[in-house]
Amino acid sequence: MSAYILRRILYAIPILIGVNLLTFTLFFVVNSPDDMARAHLGTKYVTPAMIQAWKREHGYDKPLLYNSSAPGLGRVTDTIFFTQSVDMFAFRFGRSDDGRDIGRDIRARMGPSLEIQLPVFVIGLATNITFALLTVFFRATYLDLAGTVLSVALMSISGLFYIIAGQYLFAIVLRLVPISGYAGGVESFKFVALPVAIGVVAGVGSGTRWYRTLFLEESGKDYVRTARAKGLSEAQVLFRHVLRNGMIPILTGAVVVIPTLFMGSLIMESFFGIPGLGSYTIDAIQSQDFGIVRAMVFLGSVLYIVGLLLTDLSYTLFDPRVRF
Amino acid sequence: MPLSFSFWGHAWSVEWVVLWTDALLYVLIVAAVLLALYIRRHPPLQRPWSRVVRSPMAMGAAVILAAYAAIGLLDSVHVRLPIAPVKGSTVRYYSPELLSVFDLIAGPLRTHTEYSYSAPFATRLYTQETVRLPDGQTRREYPRLKYGGAGLKSAAELGGDVCARVARALAEAGAAWLVAAAALTWRLARRHRCAVWQMALRCLRGDTQVPWRTIGLTFGVVLALGWSAGALCTHYHILGTDEVGRDVFYLSLKSVRTGLVIGTVTTLVMLPFALALGISAGYFRGWVDDVVQYVYTTLNSIPGVLLIAAAVLILQSYMDRHAGLYDTVAARADMRLLFLCLILGITSWTGLCRLLRGETLKLCEADYIQAARAFGVGHGRIITRHILPNVMHIVLISVVLDFSSLVLAEAVLSYVGVGVDPSTISWGNMINSARLEMARQPAVWWPLASAFIFMFALVLSANLFADVVREALDPRTKGRGGER
Numbered sequence: 001m002s003a004y005i006l007r008r009i010l011y012a013i014p015i016l017i018g019v020n021l022l023t024f025t026l027f028f029v030v031n032s033p034d035d036m037a038r039a040h041l042g043t044k045y046v047t048p049a050m051i052q053a054w055k056r057e058h059g060y061d062k063p064l065l066y067n068s069s070a071p072g073l074g075r076v077t078d079t080i081f082f083t084q085s086v087d088m089f090a091f092r093f094g095r096s097d098d099g100r101d102i103g104r105d106i107r108a109r110m111g112p113s114l115e116i117q118l119p120v121f122v123i124g125l126a127t128n129i130t131f132a133l134l135t136v137f138f139r140a141t142y143l144d145l146a147g148t149v150l151s152v153a154l155m156s157i158s159g160l161f162y163i164i165a166g167q168y169l170f171a172i173v174l175r176l177v178p179i180s181g182y183a184g185g186v187e188s189f190k191f192v193a194l195p196v197a198i199g200v201v202a203g204v205g206s207g208t209r210w211y212r213t214l215f216l217e218e219s220g221k222d223y224v225r226t227a228r229a230k231g232l233s234e235a236q237v238l239f240r241h242v243l244r245n246g247m248i249p250i251l252t253g254a255v256v257v258i259p260t261l262f263m264g265s266l267i268m269e270s271f272f273g274i275p276g277l278g279s280y281t282i283d284a285i286q287s288q289d290f291g292i293v294r295a296m297v298f299l300g301s302v303l304y305i306v307g308l309l310l311t312d313l314s315y316t317l318f319d320p321r322v323r324f
Numbered sequence: 325m326p327l328s329f330s331f332w333g334h335a336w337s338v339e340w341v342v343l344w345t346d347a348l349l350y351v352l353i354v355a356a357v358l359l360a361l362y363i364r365r366h367p368p369l370q371r372p373w374s375r376v377v378r379s380p381m382a383m384g385a386a387v388i389l390a391a392y393a394a395i396g397l398l399d400s401v402h403v404r405l406p407i408a409p410v411k412g413s414t415v416r417y418y419s420p421e422l423l424s425v426f427d428l429i430a431g432p433l434r435t436h437t438e439y440s441y442s443a444p445f446a447t448r449l450y451t452q453e454t455v456r457l458p459d460g461q462t463r464r465e466y467p468r469l470k471y472g473g474a475g476l477k478s479a480a481e482l483g484g485d486v487c488a489r490v491a492r493a494l495a496e497a498g499a500a501w502l503v504a505a506a507a508l509t510w511r512l513a514r515r516h517r518c519a520v521w522q523m524a525l526r527c528l529r530g531d532t533q534v535p536w537r538t539i540g541l542t543f544g545v546v547l548a549l550g551w552s553a554g555a556l557c558t559h560y561h562i563l564g565t566d567e568v569g570r571d572v573f574y575l576s577l578k579s580v581r582t583g584l585v586i587g588t589v590t591t592l593v594m595l596p597f598a599l600a601l602g603i604s605a606g607y608f609r610g611w612v613d614d615v616v617q618y619v620y621t622t623l624n625s626i627p628g629v630l631l632i633a634a635a636v637l638i639l640q641s642y643m644d645r646h647a648g649l650y651d652t653v654a655a656r657a658d659m660r661l662l663f664l665c666l667i668l669g670i671t672s673w674t675g676l677c678r679l680l681r682g683e684t685l686k687l688c689e690a691d692y693i694q695a696a697r698a699f700g701v702g703h704g705r706i707i708t709r710h711i712l713p714n715v716m717h718i719v720l721i722s723v724v725l726d727f728s729s730l731v732l733a734e735a736v737l738s739y740v741g742v743g744v745d746p747s748t749i750s751w752g753n754m755i756n757s758a759r760l761e762m763a764r765q766p767a768v769w770w771p772l773a774s775a776f777i778f779m780f781a782l783v784l785s786a787n788l789f790a791d792v793v794r795e796a797l798d799p800r801t802k803g804r805g806g807e808r
Contacts, residue, residue, distance in 0.1 A: 018622035031638040039641045156728065156784035158735050160755055161776045168762045266629060266740060285633045286741050293634055300627035
């Protein structure tokens with residue numbers, strides 16, 4: 001098995017290199033450092049000297065790929081590609097436009113992001129599975145039809161609506177929770193409760209539908225028929241057999257998102273003023289801070305690839321049929 | 325292209341402008357028509373679609389989708405109106421402002437702009453203004469609107485006036501509906517060779533293969549809503565006005581086109597990629613498969629929103645540097661919309677590509693393809709004649725499924741600031757510009773509510789339609805009839 005895992009890890013390396021090359025092309029070739037400097041300094045009244053100074057300050061004044069003026073190994077290492085892109089493999093993300101260390105910011109902001117994303121994930125998964133099981137239990141009745149129609153309707157509502165309406169109702173009209181903001185420690189509960197609730201509700205429609213099809217597929221299998229034939233009640237069949245076997249695709253499917261929970265949720269965090277990675281990214285996008293966006297793109301792909309690895313791993317753990 | 329025509333004795337002269345997204349929409353319509361004709365001529369392909377046509381839910385949704393499509397298409401024919409010519413000059417100049425046929429129809433809606441926010445059906449502004457009284461003193465008050473309820477003498481007449489207008493509109497809509505229903509029943513009766521009243525009875529009982537009763541009901545509701553809105557919107561701001569006084573109803577209708585373009589053109593631009601790469605990966609296998617798999621895993625591993633954000637940021641700075649490429653603001657906004665579709669397409673083709681690869685792998689083992697190979701049929705011919713028609717259902721399913729998520733994605737992206745151009749009217753921009761106003765006292769809820777409701781109706785009907793299409797086209801669900 002360790003050989004298998006090692007092979008998967010080795011397979012992830014070319015993908016990471018691909019991501020890195022792609023972001024490098026996007027951020028430094030399509031959009032050259034000169035353009036970046038102009039975007040920040042403005043297009044009017046800018047002298048070439050100012051652009052040079054801005055580039056030097058941010059370490060963008062080197063050649064892109066090959067530095068013919070540097071001695072020895074420096075021809076390769078003293079370039080933008082090496083200092084900006086290859087460094088990412090060591091999780092050195094450089095500095096943002098306002099001079100802060102991106103790596104440190106990311107570490108500090110992971111916590112608040114997780115504080116929302118993890119409960120949303122766990123509670124959401126439990127809620128979706130419960131609702132899906134209920135609709136399967138009452139299948140082919142009006143309750144099932146109502147549930148299905150309701151989940152399609154919930155799915156069709158824009159995620160922004162849940163956020164805006166939830167904030168208006170609970171924070172502005174009922175004043176149950178603060179409108180926005182964040183505090184560390186136990187205090188954080190009242191700031192985090194509403195975003196978590198909204199996150200769960202926003203995902204209920206599509207989640208229920210997805211798990212419902214999974215359970216329906218599962219309950220059409222032969223072993224379920226056998227279980228019914230030997231006289232088990234519908235509830236026993238559903239909770240003992242269908243749920244347990246259905247959990248395999250659910251868990252292995254859910255594992256892939258666990259690492260990406262660190263990335264936070266873009267809109268929720270900026271709306272509720274939670275200092276997590278999601279709002280960090282949005283602020284960077286809006287202030288056109290390419291350094292941060294680049295770091296987040298790379299981090300996101302690393303986490304996704306870790307998720308893929310974990311998925312493969314979880315197959316070997318959860319599913320007894322997978323053997324090596 | 326200058327067009328001249330006379331109409332009711334007036335000579336009209338306009339310049340017809342085809343924006344990029346307009347052209348792509350036209351291509352899409354032609355493609356859809358061709359596909360429909362092709363399916364009509366091939367009974368095996370027609371069979372699953374007849375299941376869609378017989379589903380009440382799908383047809384009800386289709387009526388609503390058709391209403392949206394009509395608005396969107398009217399809004400996709402752009403013209404520039406002539407400016408009054410200079411005396412003695414024969415050269416005709418056209419206004420730089422780009423108008424669509426929809427704008428021309430909705431004339432007063434577009435031009436009736438107020439000073440600032442006003443609530444739906446309001447006769448006064450939402451904010452207080454300092455007004456100068458005739459005797460020289462000033463007072464703070466809510467000024468009367470220029471257009472909203474302008475014909476009313478006092479606010480007390482509002483309810484009666486609205487009711488009267490709605491009643492008249494409903495009567496007219498009812499009459500129009502009856503005419504349409506009668507014409508349809510007559511045609512159906514002709515086709516089924518039975519008496520008209522018998523056909524009418526069958527339609528009412530729902531005893532027809534095509535669910536005409538549901539179609540008629542939905543059409544009636546759409547007609548009633550549309551007709552009343554049309555009758556009211558020239559006298560009132562039925563959904564209020566936004567921050568700079570534009571009519572919110574007009575904005576919501578204008579956003580339809582943006583939503584439709586994003587939902588359809590994106591799929592159109594991604595289809596060639598997904599088809600070519602997915603099928604060739606599954607068909608040729610070996611290194612081609614490796615390369616394609618590598619490319620889509622890499623693209624897939626970058627978080628979608630971030631890749632879109634990065635690409636749009638870079639596009640933005642590119643467009644800022646090349647401002648001379650576009651002659652009008654609308655052309656610039658259109659370019660940005662097109663690029664957004666392209667970027668969304670590049671990030672969203674991977675899922676379809678993977679499905680197509682898998683299906684092609686499976687198909688290549690089928691006997692008829694092995695036979696074709698044994699007979700020495702060329703690769704190109706096998707792919708176009710044998711594989712492509714057999715993966716079409718996957719393509720169609722993913723096209724209809726993607727549509728609604730793309731419409732929703734537009735709102736989120738515009739909110740993040742990497743969506744459509746700020747000058748483009750879209751639901752995302754409406755939400756974005758009004759999101760902070762909920763905290764005001766009293767809350768300014770109408771721009772948000774309108775955008776959400778219009779979006780919800782479109783996405784819900786698209787989702788319902790897509791559900792039926794998926795069930796009808798997916799061969800795997802054919803045997804599962806008993807579960808519903």
